Every structure is written in C-alpha cells, then in structure tokens.
Amino acid sequence: MLNAHGIARFAEQHMMPDKVRVTRAGGEEVLNPATGELVPAAPLVVYTGKAGLYPQQEKIRSRGRDGAWAEEIRAGYRLLLPVEVAELEDHDEVLVEEARDAQAVGRTYEVTTLGEVSSFPVLRTVWLEQRDRSAS
Structure with a gap:
C-alpha cells in the first residue's frame, strides 16, 4: 500500500x-x-x-481577425508546494527568495x-x- 506521508516527504526533499x-x-x-x-x-x-518552480510551456491556438x-x-510555470499549505488564490504573488538557480532569485510570479x-x-x-524580476 502506498504511504502518502512518505511520498510527500520524498517530494519535499527532492522536488522542492x-x-x-x-x-x-x-x-x-x-x-x-x-497624511x-x-x-x-x-x-x-x-x-x-x-x-519547487518548474517551467511549463503551453501551446494556444486562436483565430485572428482575418479568420486564420x-x-x-x-x-x-508550475509551483510545487507541500500538501499542507493553505490554498492559494488567483492573483496571489510569489517571490522566489532562495533557489538552486541563482537567476530565479528575486523573480515574482502571479497565481x-x-x-x-x-x-x-x-x-x-x-x-x-511571471510578473517581474527585481534588480540583483
């Protein structure tokens, strides 16, 4: 039988x-x-x-004004969080404070x-x- 707690702990250690x-x-x-x-x-x-922050590209098809x-x-981007984190809402802002990839630090994202x-x-x-990138 799968142990959800053990899998969650593994995910936190290796994916976050x-x-x-x-x-x-x-x-x-x-x-x-x-004032x-x-x-x-x-x-x-x-x-x-x-x-854990992971890029995710999506392909979007839309019809232009000319009908083509x-x-x-x-x-x-996908943000992986521990399962016990409270639900995030649309427009919440995510700031990367520390990261394995130094170029990610200081970037902000919107849910x-x-x-x-x-x-x-x-x-x-x-x-x-992605919203912004602060000057490092």
Missing part, C-alpha cells in the same frame, strides 16, 4: 529545493495617520517555505488559477505567470 514567499493583496484601504489619506493595506503573507488560426507558445486537487494528495500544484 527553493524557498518562496507568497503574499496576498491587503483588503480595504487603511488610513495613514501622518490623513487612505492607502492600500499591507499585503498578507500567506506562505513562506519550501517550493494562429498558434502561440506561452511560457508558464493564475486555483491549485490542483487529487484523490491521493502528496503535494500542491499551482499555476503561475
């Missing part, structure tokens, strides 16, 4: 070598007492910890769809699009 921070936009605006103005609320940190079909390759679910959950898979 990086560290990310996931934030969610704050709710309503808050009052800045110094008296309403400002966006501070982002809420949803998760900080192990993760066009194919486009769009770069996307584009709800995470995948499974009858035998051993890790969480979330789909991302």
